[in-house]
Amino acid sequence: MIYEKRDPAPHLRQVIKGYWRVDSEGDKTIATQKIIPDGYPEIIFHYGSHFEICLYETWQSQTSHLLAGQIKKHFFLRNTGAYGMIGVKLMPTTLAKLFGLSMHALTDKVVNFHKVANGKFLELESIVSQSPESSQVFERIDSWFSSASTEYKNDTSRVEQALQGVFESGGTRQVGELAVGVGISERQLERLFQQHVGLSPKYYSRIIRFNKIFDLMQNQDPAWVQLALDSGHFDQSHFIRNFKAFTGEEPTGYLFNEENMANFFLHK
Known part of the structure; x- marks a missing residue:
């Protein structure tokens, strides 16, 4: 199994978080991730x-080119x-x-991008499909995004x-503080987040706070009380509730070191 991550070109880091493969x-073993x-x-x-994907309660077949929005x-x-x-x-x-x-x-959607993007990714799809297993595919994607980012639509x-305030604080900054920091009301910030991020600032902050757990787990043993505090949770029960809400599991039963897609995507 290959799990590979790549950084984008430095000038694209405000646009792209990273690439992965x-x-x-050749292993045909069927596994649920x-x-x-x-x-x-x-x-x-x-x-x-x-x-095949199960976002809710039923399994559906996926297409080969997908756009995944914010998932809650x-x-x-x-x-x-x-x-x-x-x-x-x-x-x-x-x-x-x-x-x-x-x-x-x-x-909460993972969709065929042709249905929502009006042909915007056709050229990118062609670039990737030419030789997807080549290490140069990420450089070609860089080049495409460099051209696409010359004009901002919104x-x-x-x-x-x-x-930036959310990231710097690890998701602990209050919504009111974030709004004051950018000079708008909380209601205006809520509307902008829904339009441009897809989640409320409060919910997005919860996800970032939850993600920090995986960073901390790579650097320390799971002393749960301290881990809860270090990741910005009020106490251990708050930490457990948040963890279970996003994973469906108790943190004590979660396999942080298992080689799987969830850990691959969440570990830096």
Whole structure:
């Protein structure tokens, strides 16, 4: 199994969080994988067998080119054979800023991007499909995004300033404080977040606070009380509730070191 991550070109770091590739290397074993929210929308290309997805209670077949909006809780994927995937993990406002998409309409959805993007990703799809297993594919994606980012479709500067506050505080800064920091009311900030991020600032902050747990787990043993405080939770019970809300599991039973997609995406 190949789990690979790549950074974008430095000038694209405000647009792209990073690239990833997952490849079963010909292994056709069928396995169900849990995917956990991390706060970043994605463009995903399959170059092997297709996947099935269970976002709610039923399984559905996926297409080979996908757009994933903000996801509020865990869901499941299941391969149907040997597979390979390339993902572009985007910064929260990129789809709104560069392509004029309403992020609220994409919340809790993983869709065929041709249905929502009006041909905006056709050239990118062609670039990736030429040789998806090549290490140069990420450089070609960089080049495409460099061209696409020369013109911004929407002004997201206030949202991005507030997001910076979320990231800097590890998701602990209050919504009122974020709003004051960018010079608008809480209600205005809520509207901007729904449009450009797809979640409320409070809920998005919860996801970022939850994500910090996985960073901390790589650097310390699970002393749960201290971990809860270090990750910005009020106490251990608050930490457990938040963890279970996003993963469906108690933290004491979660396999943080298991090689799977959830840990691959959440570990830095």
